[in-house]
Amino acid sequence: MRRRTRLFALMALSAGMLQGCQTLDKVNILAAIDGPFVPRSERGANVQEQSLAAAAASEEETIIAAPAPEEEATDVATAFADFRAPARTESTPAPPPVTAPRPEPATRELPALAASVLEMAPARRPASQPALTLPSPLTGFRSFYEFTLASLAKPGDRESMLLADPPSLNPALKSCERLPPAVLIDLDPAGGLIPLTSSSAPDPEFATSLATLRRRGATIYWISGHLPDAEPQLRELLKESGMDPGGIDPLIATGLGAERKQERRHALGESHCLIAILGDNRGDFDELFDYLRDPALAEPLEVHIGQGWFIAPPPLD
Known part of the structure; x- marks a missing residue:
């Protein structure tokens, strides 16, 4: 061929x-015409393969050349845009830092019982007000004298009229054991000092009662807020009134602002048994009464009024 x-x-x-x-x-x-010889049996197969290849190439060109629909592309872009975090621009200010509020300082509570019962007063306070109705000098002095005379007659240990624990408002008293008996008389009026030039007339009955108590063994103590350099004038007043004609009674002059009467009372209670106290207000028995917020809280202490604590006008007023 x-x-x-x-x-x-x-x-x-x-x-x-x-x-x-x-x-x-x-x-x-x-x-x-000239070219490689191909048998007739193979020519049909080659033609068929070439036709299939040409058809596949044509279809591929069609797929590649076909543009994607614009709406679908837009939807996809929008869908992905929804998942993007918005970019921070310079014009958007950053949120300010959150500052925790500063706690207010707590108020510190005073542990002492006196803080809840007593007023936190300055060192210098006026004495408590006198009783609304003071007993007459004769009645007050007579009650004072009779109670003291009965206490001196009792055998055995005596009880002091100083509170064992004033801030507790407990009426319990200190024990005297075997201390020598004494009484305490406050010379000053409530909220002031006794005038150093008194014009009061002597009280013969009260002077006689005091003389009897001395003979029975009681020591008469006088106390005033005057300075110690006023002692000579005070002693002269006691002599002229007949309260201490011999000038033998101990006299305590505390001096205003220098020393409290409360301190002198308790110091006296260390050496003597105070079986009775005479004053014109309850602060003369214990300074607790001068600092009470509510006087009704001291109701348990009223058992001592007339039973060791006696209220009467100042003896030289």
């Missing part, structure tokens, strides 16, 4: 050379 094909080609070439200008076209035809 190949020999026959070549022979036809030579014949065609010869004819082309004879015909002149038609040579070029025939050569092209022969060039197209």
Whole structure:
């Protein structure tokens, strides 16, 4: 078969050379005819494969060339945009830091019982007000004298009229054991000092009662807020009134602001048994009464009024 094909080609070439200008076209035809020999049985298969390949290439070009729908692309972009965090711009200020509020300081509570019962007063306070109705000098002095005389007659240990624990408002008293008996008389009026030039008339009955108590063994103590340098004037007043004609009674001059009467009372309670106290207000028995917020809280202490604590006008007033 190949020999026959070549022979036809030579014949065609010869004819082309004879015909002149038609040579070029025939050569092209022969060039197209000349090529690798393919059997007839394989030609159909090759043609079918080439057709399938051409169809596949055409379909691929169609898919590649087809543009995506604009609406679908837009929806996808929008969907992804929803999941993006908004970018912070310079014009958007950052939120200010949160500052926790500063706790207020708690108020510290005083543990002492006196803080809840007593007023936190300055060191210098006026004495408590006198009783609304003071007993007459004769009544007050007589009660004082009779109680003291009865206490001196009792055998055994005596009880002091000083509170054992004043801030507790407990009426319990200190024990005297075997201390010598004494009484305490406050010379000053409530909220002031006794005048150093008194014009009061002597009280013979009270002077006689005091003399009796001295003979029975009681020591008479006098107390005033005057300075110690006022002692001579005070003693002269006691002599002139007949309260201490011999000038033998102990006199306590505390001095305002220098020493409290409370301190002197308790110091006296260390050496003597105070079986009775005479004054014109409850603060003369214990300074607790001068600091009470509510006087009704001291109700338990009222048992001592007339039973060791006696209220009467100042003896030299």
